Amino acid sequence: HTYRLGVNQFSDITDEEYRQMLTLDVSALEGQQTYDKKPYSIKAQLPESVDWRTKNVVSAVKNQGSCGSCFAFASVDTIESAHAIKTGTLVTLSPQNVIDCMGNPGVCTQGSYMHLAFEFIIKEGGLDKEESYPYKGVYHKCSYQAQYSGASITGYANVTSGDEDALQEAIATNGPVVVGIDASLSTFRSYKSGVYNDKKCKNAFRDLHHAVVAVGYGTENGQDYYIVKNSWATTYGDHGYIKMARNANNHCGIATYALYPTGTK
Incomplete structure (x- = not known):
């Protein structure tokens, strides 16, 4: 093995309880997505490794708790980073704002899509800061207030x-x-x-049940990896992060449904 296992907050829960946390279901997207096709001829010029955490543009690891809100946390994380890269200021934004205001009361058990979170934020024109719209871990009535908005986006790319x-x-x-x-x-x-x-990890649309954020990549002992930020608190993995195999046949489907915000404001 190139990785080690350990005891964490999931060691004592049942497989069923664990499965209930994994609410992303993008099987319907198979063959539906449109992509921004461009020739990827610049690979030779890409840096050997990237870690956006070192640039002070990645917020602290959060904890989604037992609500299936990974899609909101992961999408919001990328908006925080895009905004910080553009402005130089890292603002922690509110996943609860997304959970409450997208209009699905069953969101904690049913989850949602990341592109729908982006589309919602584009339409709304803003996203409140975490401090003014703190995380509750359950669905509430929408209480978005534009004056507390910390950032927004005008588009996203697949x-x-x-x-x-x-x-x-x-x-x-x-x-x-x-x-x-x-x-x-x-x-x-x-x-x-x-x-x-x-090797048992799958990579089809129907196998993707969790949303996370790739904040960088590198190579360790000859094994390429992505630096992946989870939303299961710092007790999970390596201080809340996991290095996932890169260039290993799209391991765990990490490149199957991947998107990022464009045009932050």
């Missing part, structure tokens, strides 16, 4: 599905990217450190 070169370029040239992954395996649940690479 990474060409399954193309890890395109994902690498998006991370290097744009910033953190929100990705859907297969997080269903017990090895993912118990991950502690090293480069996560489990």
Whole structure:
């Protein structure tokens, strides 16, 4: 193994309880997505490694709790980073704003899509700061107030599905990217450190049940990896992060459904 497992907050819950947390369901997107096709000829010029955390544009690891709100956390994280890269100021934004105001009371058990979160924020024209709209972990009536908005976006782009070169370029040239992954395996649940690479991990749209953020990439002992930010508190993995195998046949579907905000304001 190139990775180590450990005891964390998920060690004592049942497989069923764990599965209930994994609410992303993008099986309907199979073959539906439109991609921003461009020739990826610049791979040679991309840096060997990127870690946006070192640029002070990635917020602290958050905790979604038992609500299936990964899509909101991961999408909001990328907007925080895009805004910080553009303005030089890192503002922590509110996933609860997204959960409450997208209009689905069953969101904690049903989850949603990251592109719908982006579309909602574009339409709304803003996103409140975490401090003015704190996380509750359950669905509430929408209480978005434009005067507390910390950032917004005017668009988003999809990474060409399954193309890890395109994902690498998006991370290097744009910033953190929100990705859907297969997080269903017990090895993912118990991950502690090293480069996560489990041959049982799947990569089709229907296998992606969790949303996370790729905040960088690199290579360790000859194994390429992505630096992935989770929303399961700092007790998960390596201080809340997991290194996931890169250039390993789209391991866990990390490049299957990947997108990032454009035009932050």
